[in-house]
Amino acid sequence: MAVLTIAPECKFSYVVVAARRARQLMLGARPLMDHTRSSKYTRVAMEELDRGLLEYTVPELPGGPEEKEGKRRKE
Secondary structure (H helix, E strand, O other): OEEEOOOOOOHHHHHHHHHHHHHHHHOOOOOOOOOOOOOOHHHHHHHHHHOOOOOEEEOOOOOOHHHOOOOOOOO
């Protein structure tokens, strides 16, 4: 697994990472920035992610590249 600090290109991954960070902030974690534009947890999480302050891992898909093509229909 690779540890990344740049914002994910995939919108779904971006939302998942930001939502997990927002939940950490709601539970009492301190923001990684001194000054933010907003006091809302989701906006703070998005700013942290956009600035590259968060580290996250992307799991590898099992089975390698041949599984990425999807299952083919039997004829």
